[in-house]
Amino acid sequence: MTASTPVLRISGLTKHYGGVKALTDAGFQLMPGEHAAIVGDNGAGKSTFVRLITGVEQPSAGDIRLDGEAVSFHSPLDAREQGIETVYQTLALAEDLDVPANIFLGREITRLNLGPLSVLNHKAMREQSVDMLSTTGVKIQDMSASLRGMSGGQRQCVAIARAAGFAKKLIILDEPTAALGVQETARVEDIIKGLKSRGVPLIIISHNLRQVFDLVDRIWVFRQGRIIASRRTADTNPQEIVGLITGAISPHSLPAEETAAC
Ligand SMILES: Nc1ncnc2c1ncn2[C@@H]1O[C@H](COP(=O)(O)OP(=O)(O)O)[C@@H](O)[C@H]1O
Ligand SMILES: [Mg+2]
DSSP states (O other), rough: OOOSSSSSSEEEOOOOOOOOEEEEEEEEEEEEEEEEEEEOOOOHHHHHHHHTTTSSOOOOOOEEETEEEOOOOSSHHHHHHHHHHEEEESOOOOOTSBBBHHHHHSOEEEEEOOOGEEEHHHHHHHHHHHHHHHHTTTSSTTTTGGGSSSOHHHHHHHHHHHHHHHHHEEEEESTTTTOOHHHHHHHHHHHHHHHHHHHOOEEEOOOOOHHHHHOOSSSEETTTTTOOOOOOOOOOOOHHHHHHHHTSSSSSOOOOGGGOOO
């Protein structure tokens, strides 16, 4: 593995549901420390792509490599164990539990493990939660309050801190600000910028082009079940991306090396 080995490299990724070609021959790569956005119209194949690289579903064909090693995920847990953490729109948080319990949900630390008699190590989980939140730049006033009283933005930040704390390879955020107001969106975007400065590789699915252009290094355009183009953010503009999304601009009318040929 070298500095130029992609953290994630995907080729020929395909998922057909009977006659429905949800995703065909998708090529994608994410470099170390890179933040990438996935954009495309409804039905373009974005969610299918994410389900395949997070183990929710298995591909009909294709190759997925993490740090150069071929992997196949049989379940979401499998993908997590191999280093991919995903924050879905439905945050998978437990309303009635406090922040540490949510961060360690399904990964509880025990003091004594005697099968059904295991004893949770609340102190260790609390301390590690404080670390994870501060590393990610998330401020929570009262760690022992349940999530019920928190705003959507605070919950989203807890979910991102959890993903960042456990991700060994990369984080995927699915529309992280779709349900948030302006200020909360800005807060979440600051957290994402913090992950960028810490070198945590990240993929964000977003419909918000302003946000995409503010946050990421590279944009991947999905259209009608294919990845039709990728552009360095510095080399494109919202008009071109909208044109690629809608089909008004053909990716082939542009220089060959800038289209998604991988
Ligand atoms: N489980 C499924 N069964 C059949 N067709 C599906 C299934 N999931 C997605 N599709 C179809 O695959 C295409 C891509 O969908 P999707 O990945 O959800 O797109 P996006 O997330 O970009 O809106 C759509 O035509 C959708 O109807
Ligand atoms: Mg979708």
